Structures are given as C-alpha cells and as structure tokens.
Amino acid sequence: MNLVKFNFMNQNNFNKNILYNKNKPPIFLIILTLIIALLCITPALYLLFRSFEIAGGNLVSIILTKNVFLVFFRTISIIFLVSVVSCIVAVFSAWVIEKTDIPFKKVLTLGLILPLVIPSFILATTVVELYSPRGQLQKFLSIFGVDRLPEIYGLPGATFVLVIMTYPYVFLIVRGALRRLDPQLLEASRSLGYGSYKTFFFITIPLLRPAIAAGTLLAALYTLSDYGGMALLRYNTFTVNIMTLYDASINRSLPSILSLLLVFFALFFIFIEYFTRGKGVFHRSTSGSEKIAKPLETGALKWALVLILFLIILLSLITPIGVLFYWLIRGLINGNDLLPLLNPVLNSLYVAFLASFFTVLTALPVAIFITRYKHKLNNFIEFASYIGFGLPGIVVALSLVFLSINLFFPLYQSIWLLIFSYIVLFIPASIGSIRASVLQVNPRLEDAAYSLGKTPIMVILRVTLPLIMPGILSGGIIVFLLTLKELPATLILSPIGYDTLSTTIWGAATEAFFTRTGGASLILILIAGIPMAFMTLKSTRYNIQK
Known part of the structure; x- marks a missing residue:
C-alpha cells in the first residue's frame, strides 16, 4: 500500500513539472506583460496615427526641412556630448571609489549620487544665477578686472547641467558592475605583467562594457526627454521645440511629427545598447563567500584623487544648494512665507507614492518575464517598455489627453491619468532595478522549487x-524621485488647481522670481534626498542596470 502511495506521489509531482515547465512562461504572465507593453506604447501609437492622419503623403517632405535638420543636429550634438562626458566622469569616479584606497568613501559616494535629486530646471536656475555674464561669479571676478564671462546660455550651459543630471545614473551602474567583477581576473592580469593602468584599460573597461552601455542609454534618453533645463538655458532641442509649438497652439501637425522622431531616437538608442550589452551571466555559480579585491594603493595621488572627486561634488551639489539657501534667506528677509508650500508638498508626496507603488507593481512581471524566460515576445516587450523613457513628458501627456477625451472621458483631468503617465515614463527605471536583482538570483533556487512541484x-x-526585494525597493525609490522631478506631464495632466512642488518652482522660475524658488526647491531636494541617502548608505548592492 505504501509503495503504491509513493509511486502515486512521484507521478503527481512528475505531472506538475510537465504542466509547469520552468523554461516556458505561464500563460497569465504572457498575457499580463503583453498588456503592459501595449499600454506603454500607447503614446507612440498615437503619435504614429496622428502624424499620418495630419501629414498624409506629405510626411517625408515635412520632415526633410532645414529647421528640422537644424533641431536634429542640435539634439544629436548635446546627446553625444552629455553621454561622453557623463561616462568619463562616472567611470573615473566609480573606479576611484571602488578600486583605490582613498579615504571618506561613504561620504564621497553620497555626494556623487545626490545630484540625482535636483531637477534640471532647478539646477539651470542656479547655473544662470552663478555663471551668467551678470551672475554672482562675474560680480566677484570684476574685482580682479574680469569684464565679462563667456555666455552660459545655449550648448555650454545645457551640456553642463545635463552632465550633472546624468552622470550619477552611470556612476551607480558602473559602481555596481565593478563590485561584481571577479578579483581573480584582475590579479591574473597583474601576474602577467600588466600594470594598474593597463589592467584598467584592457581588462576592466572591456568587462564594464555592458554597464557603460546601460548607463549611456539612460544618459542619452534623459537628455533626449529633458525640457526644463534646456528651456531655461535656451537650447532648442526636439523636446523644447515640441513644447513651444504646443504652447503656441499654432500648428499641431509638426509637433506630432517631431514627437514621432523622438520615438525613433529612443528605439535607436535602445537597439544599440541591447547589442552592446551582450548576453552575460551575472550570478555567481560557485559556492562560498566572494573574494574581496585588495584596494589599489595610490600613494601620493591619494589626496589628489579625493580633491578631484570633491570638485565634482562642489560643482554638482554643494554650489547649487548654496545658491538655493541664499535665495531662501533673501526671500524670508523680503517677507516670503513658506506656509503656502504646504499644499504643494502634500500633493507631491501623494502622487509620488502612488506612482512609485503602481509603477513597481507594473514593472515586476515585465522584469521577471524578460529575464527568466526565453520567448518570442521578449524583444517586443522589452523595447515597448523602454519607449516611454525616451519620450518627453509633454508627448506622453498630450497623447493621454487625446485618448481620455475620445475614449475614456471619466479619466480626463483626474489624478489617475497623471499616475498612468508616470508609469509610462518611469517603468524603464523600475524594470532596470528589478531586472538587476533577478539576474543575481541563482536559477537553481527556482529550479529546486519547480522540482518540488510548485x-x-x-x-x-x-x-x-523575497530575494529580489532590494531591487524592488530601489526601483520604487527611483520612481519616487523621478516623479517629484517630472515637470511637463505634471503641468499638462494635473487636475485644475492641483499644484505640486515642481509646478510651483517652474511658475516662479519662468517669471525670473528666483528668490521664490529657494524654499520650494530645498524642500523638494530634502524629500528626495532622504530616501536616496538612506539607500546609498545602507545598500551594498545598489544598482539600476537595465
């Protein structure tokens, strides 16, 4: 009787293993991720539909104009400059932090990451205040006979601001990749006669290629979609052009077509990153604890390296915050009251928490599907999910306005339409964080569960x-920060009278009332900075790699 029971149980487990093939995604996961992917490409599909509807057979002739080529060149120029400079700054900083014996690593790491919490439009206002021909630096240098500083508006200022905004993304990704490098590879290189610098350029950099590609993708897509910093520094890219044309309400066909070009830009960058990344294995296949590499002894260069990192932090974090404190004090002296900021603060926290929760909930099945299963829909779902990060908020917002008015009118001017726009825009960042954690989970653990009939x-x-919870929390924090900083989608889709910190700051900045932005800007940075600081100091494996 016991033998029969034993055989029956084995047969039952065998049938379950056939039914739940670990290499084949379950039907519910396929359907769920496909729905999410289709929702993510809704703005792009709308742009495609509207462009052909408006332009008809004249689409090519509209695109091939002198003005479009000029905007195209300006956009490509700043994307190239920002991507290259941010990668150089980030790779250098990450290598110094992770592989050398410099002191104050935790403090320097925190200082290098915290510029993430400063929105580009806030940073742009501080850059204008400091470095413009009539700025504070010019007033100081006039004592020494300097008549006029170079123009900060245009490409130089926009590049400076966007590099500060994007290098922390690359730094986080490269830093995580450096921590996962097998120290034995570096030791083998040195044993073959390679010095520290040859090892860095010929061994470390090639091994970091996927991480650098992922960071460059984020930098390029952020630059492509930024509006606030570009507009304040008067650099006319596709995004600024689209917003200007929509605000003017003159010709709605050209903005739709320009927005469609942005979709192709995003696809192009994702395509390049996908093939550059390659197919790597990121989990450890051996048991035992990881061997920690011995830090490189820098000798007399130690304090020079610390000084370089401090200068980066000074330019990207300390100086902008100092300017904001100056504005705050000046505003309080002039009678500005901080109490009216209470409602925007509460509104910002509310939408940021909702966006964070629902974006992570949406990103989780996508990250698991594209990481753990080989399916013919993988490439489509991955590309579709990442389109939103390459679209400016204005494009996503206006496409959702059109769809809600024509198909889902009860959602029009509701908080839920605003939340959905955040999901479309920021799901790539959440997927990247969760995916990195899934890649670090050894598949044998899941195989063991399948073998037990689960x-x-x-x-x-x-x-x-449970194993990827750190990545889920990191993804949630990243979305929380991005939501606080998002401007165009918030301006367009917020219900009437629903002011947030970003819209309050933008309203004052566009009217050149910079002193009024000090309090709101510092509150926004404080709200965003606390979770970022906590995550940086407590997590030893923080990574946002796609």
Missing part, C-alpha cells in the same frame, strides 16, 4: 520575490 506563481511569490 506552480510558477508560487515560485515567484515564495522564492523569487
């Missing part, structure tokens, strides 16, 4: 989910 949903809930 269903796919049980494996995800009981095995995968």
Whole structure:
C-alpha cells in the first residue's frame, strides 16, 4: 500500500513539472506583460496615427526641412556630448571609489549620487544665477578686472547641467558592475605583467562594457526627454521645440511629427545598447563567500584623487544648494512665507507614492518575464517598455489627453491619468532595478522549487520575490524621485488647481522670481534626498542596470 502511495506521489509531482515547465512562461504572465507593453506604447501609437492622419503623403517632405535638420543636429550634438562626458566622469569616479584606497568613501559616494535629486530646471536656475555674464561669479571676478564671462546660455550651459543630471545614473551602474567583477581576473592580469593602468584599460573597461552601455542609454534618453533645463538655458532641442509649438497652439501637425522622431531616437538608442550589452551571466555559480579585491594603493595621488572627486561634488551639489539657501534667506528677509508650500508638498508626496507603488507593481512581471524566460515576445516587450523613457513628458501627456477625451472621458483631468503617465515614463527605471536583482538570483533556487512541484506563481511569490526585494525597493525609490522631478506631464495632466512642488518652482522660475524658488526647491531636494541617502548608505548592492 505504501509503495503504491509513493509511486502515486512521484507521478503527481512528475505531472506538475510537465504542466509547469520552468523554461516556458505561464500563460497569465504572457498575457499580463503583453498588456503592459501595449499600454506603454500607447503614446507612440498615437503619435504614429496622428502624424499620418495630419501629414498624409506629405510626411517625408515635412520632415526633410532645414529647421528640422537644424533641431536634429542640435539634439544629436548635446546627446553625444552629455553621454561622453557623463561616462568619463562616472567611470573615473566609480573606479576611484571602488578600486583605490582613498579615504571618506561613504561620504564621497553620497555626494556623487545626490545630484540625482535636483531637477534640471532647478539646477539651470542656479547655473544662470552663478555663471551668467551678470551672475554672482562675474560680480566677484570684476574685482580682479574680469569684464565679462563667456555666455552660459545655449550648448555650454545645457551640456553642463545635463552632465550633472546624468552622470550619477552611470556612476551607480558602473559602481555596481565593478563590485561584481571577479578579483581573480584582475590579479591574473597583474601576474602577467600588466600594470594598474593597463589592467584598467584592457581588462576592466572591456568587462564594464555592458554597464557603460546601460548607463549611456539612460544618459542619452534623459537628455533626449529633458525640457526644463534646456528651456531655461535656451537650447532648442526636439523636446523644447515640441513644447513651444504646443504652447503656441499654432500648428499641431509638426509637433506630432517631431514627437514621432523622438520615438525613433529612443528605439535607436535602445537597439544599440541591447547589442552592446551582450548576453552575460551575472550570478555567481560557485559556492562560498566572494573574494574581496585588495584596494589599489595610490600613494601620493591619494589626496589628489579625493580633491578631484570633491570638485565634482562642489560643482554638482554643494554650489547649487548654496545658491538655493541664499535665495531662501533673501526671500524670508523680503517677507516670503513658506506656509503656502504646504499644499504643494502634500500633493507631491501623494502622487509620488502612488506612482512609485503602481509603477513597481507594473514593472515586476515585465522584469521577471524578460529575464527568466526565453520567448518570442521578449524583444517586443522589452523595447515597448523602454519607449516611454525616451519620450518627453509633454508627448506622453498630450497623447493621454487625446485618448481620455475620445475614449475614456471619466479619466480626463483626474489624478489617475497623471499616475498612468508616470508609469509610462518611469517603468524603464523600475524594470532596470528589478531586472538587476533577478539576474543575481541563482536559477537553481527556482529550479529546486519547480522540482518540488510548485506552480510558477508560487515560485515567484515564495522564492523569487523575497530575494529580489532590494531591487524592488530601489526601483520604487527611483520612481519616487523621478516623479517629484517630472515637470511637463505634471503641468499638462494635473487636475485644475492641483499644484505640486515642481509646478510651483517652474511658475516662479519662468517669471525670473528666483528668490521664490529657494524654499520650494530645498524642500523638494530634502524629500528626495532622504530616501536616496538612506539607500546609498545602507545598500551594498545598489544598482539600476537595465
């Protein structure tokens, strides 16, 4: 009787393993991720539909104009400059932090990451205040006979601001990749006669190629979609051009077509990064603790390296915050009251928490699907999910306005339409964080659960989910920060009278009332900075790699 029972149980487990093939995604996961992908490309599909509807057979002739080529060249120029400079700054900083024996590593790491919490439009106002021909630096240098500083508006100022905004993304990704490098590879290189610098350029950099590609993608897409900093520094890219044309309400066909070009830009960058990244294995296949590499002894260069990192932090974090404190004090002296900021603060926290929760909830099945299963829909779902990060908020917002008015009118002018725009815009960042954690989970742990007859949903809930919780929390924090900083979508989709910190700051900045922005800007930076600082100091494996 016991033998029969034993055989029956084995047969039952065998049938379950056939039913729940670990290499084949469950039907519910395929359907769910496909729906999410289709929702993510809704703005792009709208642009395609509107462009052909408006332009008809004249689409090519509209695109091939002198003005469009000029905007195209300006956009490509700043994307190239920002991507290259941010990668150089980030790779150098990450290598110094992770591989050398410099002191104050935690403080320097925090200082290098915290510029993420400063929105580009806030940073642009401080740059104008400091470095413009009539700025504070010019007033100081006039004592020494300097008549006029070079023009900060245009490409130089926009590049400076966007490099500060994007290098922390690359730094986080490269820093995480450096931590995962096998020290034995570097030791083998040195044993073959390679010095520290040859090892860095011929061994470390090639191994960091996927991380550098992922960071460059984020830098390029952020630059492509930025509006606030570009507009304040008067650098006319596709995004600024689109917003200007929409605000003027003169010709709605050209903005739609220019927005469609941005979709192709985003796809192009994602395509390049996808093939540059390659197919790597990121989890450890051996047991035992990881061997920690011995830091490189820098000798007399130690304090020079610390000084270079401090100068980066001075330019990107300390100086802008100092300007904001100056404005705050000046505003309080002139009678500005901080109490009216209470409502925008509460509104910002509310939408940021909602956006963070629902974006992570949406990104989780996508990250698991594209990482753990080989399916013919993988490439489509991955590309579709990442389109939103390459679209400016104005494009996503206006496409959702059109769709809500024509198909889902109850959602028009509602907070939920605003939340959905945040999901479309920021799901790539959340997917990247969760995906990095999934890649670090050894598949053998999930295989063991399948061998015990567990269903796919049980494996995800009981095995995968607890192990990737740090990545989920990191993804949530990243979306929280991005939501606080988002400007165009918030301006367009917020219900009437629903002011947030970003819209309050923008309203004062566009009227050149910079002193009024000090209090709101510092509150926004404080709200965003606390979770970022906590995540940086407590997490030893923080990574946002796509």
